[in-house]
Amino acid sequence: MSKNRFSILLKFFKKVAYIEPFNTNRDSGRDSVKNKSTFDYFSEYLEEEEIEDSNTLTSPISGGVITSKYGMRYHPIHKVMRMHRGVDLRAAEGTPILAPENGKVINIKPNNGSAGNTLYFSGSEGRVWIFMHLSSFSVKKEQVIKQGVEIAKSGKTGGVTGPHLHMELKINGSHVDPLSVISIPIRQNTPKKPNKPSPTDGSRLLT
Numbered sequence: 001m002s003k004n005r006f007s008i009l010l011k012f013f014k015k016v017a018y019i020e021p022f023n024t025n026r027d028s029g030r031d032s033v034k035n036k037s038t039f040d041y042f043s044e045y046l047e048e049e050e051i052e053d054s055n056t057l058t059s060p061i062s063g064g065v066i067t068s069k070y071g072m073r074y075h076p077i078h079k080v081m082r083m084h085r086g087v088d089l090r091a092a093e094g095t096p097i098l099a100p101e102n103g104k105v106i107n108i109k110p111n112n113g114s115a116g117n118t119l120y121f122s123g124s125e126g127r128v129w130i131f132m133h134l135s136s137f138s139v140k141k142e143q144v145i146k147q148g149v150e151i152a153k154s155g156k157t158g159g160v161t162g163p164h165l166h167m168e169l170k171i172n173g174s175h176v177d178p179l180s181v182i183s184i185p186i187r188q189n190t191p192k193k194p195n196k197p198s199p200t201d202g203s204r205l206l207t
Ligand SMILES: [Zn+2]
Pocket: 068, 084, 086, 087, 088, 165, 166, 167, 206, 207
């Protein structure tokens, strides 16, 4: 069970400890609650408190398509095999980047070398998301953000050959494949004109 779910359960049991729902003998008006199970009470509690399962992570790009996966690959600029520590998502310049979960903007680094404009976003359970090559930031450092809210716009700043979003995920300080926790459709890259890549086509030659 995650820390988050545990804290929800804990809050629930602290609450029911005071509402004495299981003793229905003293007040006939409470007969209606006699047959309720703990599960019923818990379901009602979740509805009352409007608690959602915040462990469902969402793609930072609506309808996102992965164009380069996490792992070793031939680097399109440096022409050597290198570890690609994130995933690349197809994104025309100015595409809204959405928070993948509830969290907080922990750092903003404009013109951060080859990473370009970079945003660091902290979520639950030790997760830190890093978004690179952004064209602009839509939020400020320390801002608390709800899942699905725009935090930046994608671009082609830093060392890239075309606009796209490079997204990394660290859990407790170590890089992991973002696709291990977030589901994004993976589509085969099929450029329309393979011999003449458009400079604005974010689907190829990425870093
Ligand atoms: Zn990349």
